[in-house]
Amino acid sequence: VTRRSPAQRVVDGVPHFAASELSGAPAFDVAIDFSLPEGFDPVLALCLERKAGLVSGTTGLSETQRQALIQAAASIPLVWASNFSLGVAVLDELVERAAGALAGWDCDIVESHHIHKQDAPSGTALTLGAAAQKGGxxxxxxxxxxxxxxGEHLVQFTGMGERIELTHRATNRDIFARGALFAAVQLNGRAAGSYRVRDLLSA
Structure with missing residues (x-):
């Protein structure tokens, strides 16, 4: 949870709170939550209580929690993403457009990460795959x-005699924090609803 200056700069933060202590958190406009599924419910409940926005990158949510997000969007502005890189947000849009324009082409997504990453495919790869499916x-x-x-994600469209490769490479994890802060600033003051990072880029 952060406070910001009139110039949209983050100027302060608040101490760590246990889930049971969140009700004592000071006033805020938008909460940023990158925690675990077991910590997600009290954060969402607090945002609904305070009528504050929510930026969430918490993965592994249950179907019940995903439904709670959908319902919450009727009351507060929120954005959930598996990746808050602004470059990935642009890639997501490009993939959907390319898939729609290249009917009948093969689509392959190759994701590369460090040896300690457990899940495969990555959440970002699945998100890009969903964008490709929207395009057909x-x-x-x-x-x-x-x-x-x-983190590296390659989306390849292959036709007869030609192919297109769309690639995003992350070389520094700071991009995810900067993207989340960007989303929080852009989300503040918006009408209730569920937004994508790419929606906030085009504002």
Missing amino acids: AQPHYASLRAGDIV
Whole structure:
């Protein structure tokens, strides 16, 4: 939870709160939550109580929690994303547009991460796959775990005699924090609803 200056700069933060102590948190406009599924419910409840926005990157949510997010969007502005990189937000839109324009082409998504990442395909790969499906493609996935790779996602569309490759490479994890802060600033003051990061970029 952060406070900001009139110039939209983050100027302060608040101490760590246990889930049971959240009701004592000071006033805020937008909460940023990158925690665990078990910590998600009290954060969402607090935002609903305070009529504050929510930026969430918490993964592993249950179906009940995902439904709670959908219902909450009727009362507060919120954005949930598996990846808050602004570049990935642009890639998401490009993938959907390419899939729609290249009917019948093969679509493959290759994601690479460090050796300690457990889930495969990555949440970002699945999000990009959903964008491809919106455009009409049927994506196939491949995963690589090697070294200290921060994150790389390649979306390849292959036709007869040609192919298009759309790639995003993360070289620094700071991009995810900057993207979340950008989303919080853009979300503040908006009408209730569920937003994508790419929606906030086009504001």
